[in-house]
Amino acid sequence: MSDALKYFRQDRLPHIWCPGCGHGTVTGALVRAIERLGLDKNKVCVVSGIGCSSRAVGYLDFDTLHTAHGRALAFATGIKLSRPDLKVIVMTGDGDCTAIGGNHFIHAARRNIGITTIVMNNEIYGMTSGQYSPMTPKGLLGTTAPYGNAERSFDLCELAKASGATFVGRGTSFHVPLLIDLIEKALQNDGFSVVEAITQCPTYLGRKNKLGGAVEMLNWIKDKTVNAKAAAALPPEKKAGKLLIGELHNAPAPEFAGEYGELIGKVQRSFENIKGGLWECASNSD
Amino acid sequence: MRAKDMSEQKKVFFHVTREKWCKGCNICVALCPKQVLALHNGKIAVERPEDCIGCRMCELRCPDFAIEVKEKGAEPAKPEAAASDFDLPPEADHA
Numbered sequence: 001m002s003d004a005l006k007y008f009r010q011d012r013l014p015h016i017w018c019p020g021c022g023h024g025t026v027t028g029a030l031v032r033a034i035e036r037l038g039l040d041k042n043k044v045c046v047v048s049g050i051g052c053s054s055r056a057v058g059y060l061d062f063d064t065l066h067t068a069h070g071r072a073l074a075f076a077t078g079i080k081l082s083r084p085d086l087k088v089i090v091m092t093g094d095g096d097c098t099a100i101g102g103n104h105f106i107h108a109a110r111r112n113i114g115i116t117t118i119v120m121n122n123e124i125y126g127m128t129s130g131q132y133s134p135m136t137p138k139g140l141l142g143t144t145a146p147y148g149n150a151e152r153s154f155d156l157c158e159l160a161k162a163s164g165a166t167f168v169g170r171g172t173s174f175h176v177p178l179l180i181d182l183i184e185k186a187l188q189n190d191g192f193s194v195v196e197a198i199t200q201c202p203t204y205l206g207r208k209n210k211l212g213g214a215v216e217m218l219n220w221i222k223d224k225t226v227n228a229k230a231a232a233a234l235p236p237e238k239k240a241g242k243l244l245i246g247e248l249h250n251a252p253a254p255e256f257a258g259e260y261g262e263l264i265g266k267v268q269r270s271f272e273n274i275k276g277g278l279w280e281c282a283s284n285s286d
Numbered sequence: 287m288r289a290k291d292m293s294e295q296k297k298v299f300f301h302v303t304r305e306k307w308c309k310g311c312n313i314c315v316a317l318c319p320k321q322v323l324a325l326h327n328g329k330i331a332v333e334r335p336e337d338c339i340g341c342r343m344c345e346l347r348c349p350d351f352a353i354e355v356k357e358k359g360a361e362p363a364k365p366e367a368a369a370s371d372f373d374l375p376p377e378a379d380h381a
Contacts, residue, residue: 001351001354002354013307013350013351014308014350014352015350020309020313020349021349025347025349028349028351173349174347176343176346180346213312214311214312215313215316215317218313218347
């Protein structure tokens with residue numbers, strides 16, 4: 001970690017997250033993955049929206065952008081298209097990404113634009129005191145669900161896969177070595193990559209549902225997940241109701257920013273033979 | 287003789303803790319497989335560093351980057367940048 005500490009704005013630490021919050025673990029995993037790949041600080045841009053998770057960019061010593069609620073992927077799309085040489089990372093939360101930013105998410109996945117999205121899924125809106133989100137499991141309590149959440153929750157990895165993301169993985173703040181590997185692979189993937197990181201929120205989800213503190217919640221996360229490789233050999237009754245973790249989808253496809261650059265080049269070349277060139281062509285058109 | 291050989295091969299670890307960053311969430315203490323760590327006054331303390339097997343689960347799971355496991359003799363000791371007090375002038379270390 002001491003080598004990875006150079007990627008932090010150390011004078012901003014300790015961070016504002018509650019004691020035991022899993023977002024710090026995920027931020028640490030991202031920094032360790034970047035350190036493993038040896039990325040240049042000036043070639044990485046980290047974008048976030050609004051929420052507990054989105055505070056992460058304030059502690060990272062890259063070019064960072066803290067944007068409007070749910071619009072992190074929209075801003076990141078603009079950055080990637082204007083500067084395709086940058087490694088663009090989006091750190092977002094479950095409410096930010098699946099509720100208000102749901103459309104940005106599926107369309108960024110459809111385009112397969114080269115953005116690495118890390119969704120810190122704590123299954124609740126933590127910053128605004130514990131309203132249920134589209135990722136809150138059915139039956140759990142929240143401030144806006146005092147008798148239990150009646151809605152079904154998203155399976156974000158299936159959603160990303162169906163929308164066209166080329167790398168999809170799910171990790172947790174309990175299985176950190178796996179999470180680091182997944183983020184490393186996601187950063188290497190040329191295309192839209194999604195890593196869902198399940199984290200614990202002891203302050204709201206844990207307290208409302210009497211799940212205990214951070215340690216009990218980590219054990220709860222451990223019990224409700226099963227590795228995708230191990231699950232292939234398990235009988236169906238043992239994996240019923242459990243979430244799969246690990247690399248869930250990896251299907252390389254042409255990346256959008258590169259394709260778009262090629263299209264621009266092709267159009268520009270098609271105007272080269274016109275008398276007066278591109279400028280005259282543009283000035284003659286109405 | 288054999289036990290001595292094994293003890294010579296045994297790796298020795300030491301811990302770097304950053305009490306200023308620690309929030310006392312107890313994750314490292316509870317999930318350590320060898321019960322090496324403890325909380326003293328709500329901050330991380332290393333009670334039995336000789337029992338450490340170097341699995342680094344405390345380091346990886348710490349949300350506050352407050353603990354680090356290092357192998358003795360594996361790398362030259364560097365001054366710990368993160369432990370420096372940003373409120374103090376740098377010449378305070380030379381007292």
